[in-house]
Amino acid sequence: MIEHVDEGNxxxxxxxxxxxxxxxxxxxxxxxxxxxxxxxxxxxxxxxxLDEISELIGEEESELRTATETAQTAVRQLHxxxxxxxxxxxGPQPTRTLLPELLQRAAERHAVKLRGExxxxxxxxxxxxxxxxxxxxxxxxxxxxxxGRAIELSVASDGDRVTIxxxxxxxxxxxxxxxxxxVAAYMVGREDGIxxxxxxxxxxxxxxxxxSGFVRT
Numbered sequence: 001m002i003e004h005v006d007e008g009n010x011x012x013x014x015x016x017x018x019x020x021x022x023x024x025x026x027x028x029x030x031x032x033x034x035x036x037x038x039x040x041x042x043x044x045x046x047x048x049x050l051d052e053i054s055e056l057i058g059e060e061e062s063e064l065r066t067a068t069e070t071a072q073t074a075v076r077q078l079h080x081x082x083x084x085x086x087x088x089x090x091g092p093q094p095t096r097t098l099l100p101e102l103l104q105r106a107a108e109r110h111a112v113k114l115r116g117e118x119x120x121x122x123x124x125x126x127x128x129x130x131x132x133x134x135x136x137x138x139x140x141x142x143x144x145x146x147x148g149r150a151i152e153l154s155v156a157s158d159g160d161r162v163t164i165x166x167x168x169x170x171x172x173x174x175x176x177x178x179x180x181x182x183v184a185a186y187m188v189g190r191e192d193g194i195x196x197x198x199x200x201x202x203x204x205x206x207x208x209x210x211x212s213g214f215v216r217t
Contacts (some may be wrong), residue, residue: 004181004182004184004185004189004195004196004197005194005195005196005197006197006198007196007197007198007203009196012197014197014199015172015177015178015181015182015197016178017178017179017181017182018178018179021176021178021179022179022182022183025179025183029089032085032089033089036082036085036086036089039082040082040086043075043078043079043082046075047072047075047079050068050071050072050075053068054068054069054072084128084131087127087128088128088129088132090128092125092126092128092129092187092190092191093126094124094125094126094191095124095125095126095127096122096123096124096209097122097123097124097125097127097130097209098120098121098122099118099119099120099121099122099123099155099162099164100118100119100120102123102125102127102130102131102134103118103134103153103164105127105131106130106131106132106133106134106135106138107134107135107138107151109131109135109138109139110135110138110139110142110149111149112138112139112142112149112150112151113148113149113150113151114150114151114153115150115151115152115153116152116153116154116155117153117155118153118155119155119157121155121157121162121208122208122209123162123206123207123208123209124191124206124207124208124209124210125191125193125206125207126191129187129190129191130187130188130191130206132187133184133187133188133204134166134204136180136183136184137166137184137202137204138151138166139174140168140172140174140177140180140181141166141167141168141169141170141171141172141200141201141202142168142169142170143168143169143170147169147170150169151166151167151168151169152166152167152168153165153166153167154167157208159208160207160208161205161206161207161208162205162206162207162208163203163204163205164203164204164205164206165201165202165203166201166202166203166204167200167201168200168201169200170200171199171200181195181197181202188204188206191206191207192206192207193205193206193207
């Protein structure tokens, strides 16, 4: 079983994950590669069909053109989501990534507002993986829409590591929060990071992107 630590740096006892629920997530993952291939093929056919329809529409058929453009926009958005999911399914490939941009992309996935200053640190992570991690953490702590869906961020660095503290208005409330935290801890850990949890916050440590030519000793 995957373990993560609490703010005392000892194995967390608050978020005990169910092995059956984790395996249920894994079961979906065994289909993901085939699904991505099939979905991409169908999307390509749909794009071509909409393009053909658009070319056949006359100038006087404004309502049909508007409907077609709406469909094309939806297809582009769906393609973007599929591309992001395909990138997540690949093995992590760490690259220099601006932390503010990463956190903002994660917040946009669940319409979460970020509060607090985030310095322009560069971290060495796989953007698809870490975007997904922070999106899960933000979603769990932001609370219901009636409360504004916001979290507080605090960021600090010692030169080698960046520490991101994510504080919410509620404890993690997702029905599968314990399992999602375990998945997040696994994804952070495989990129030389650490995930710590508190009652209403998470602390994530990530490696700083070092200058070109730098060799860690």
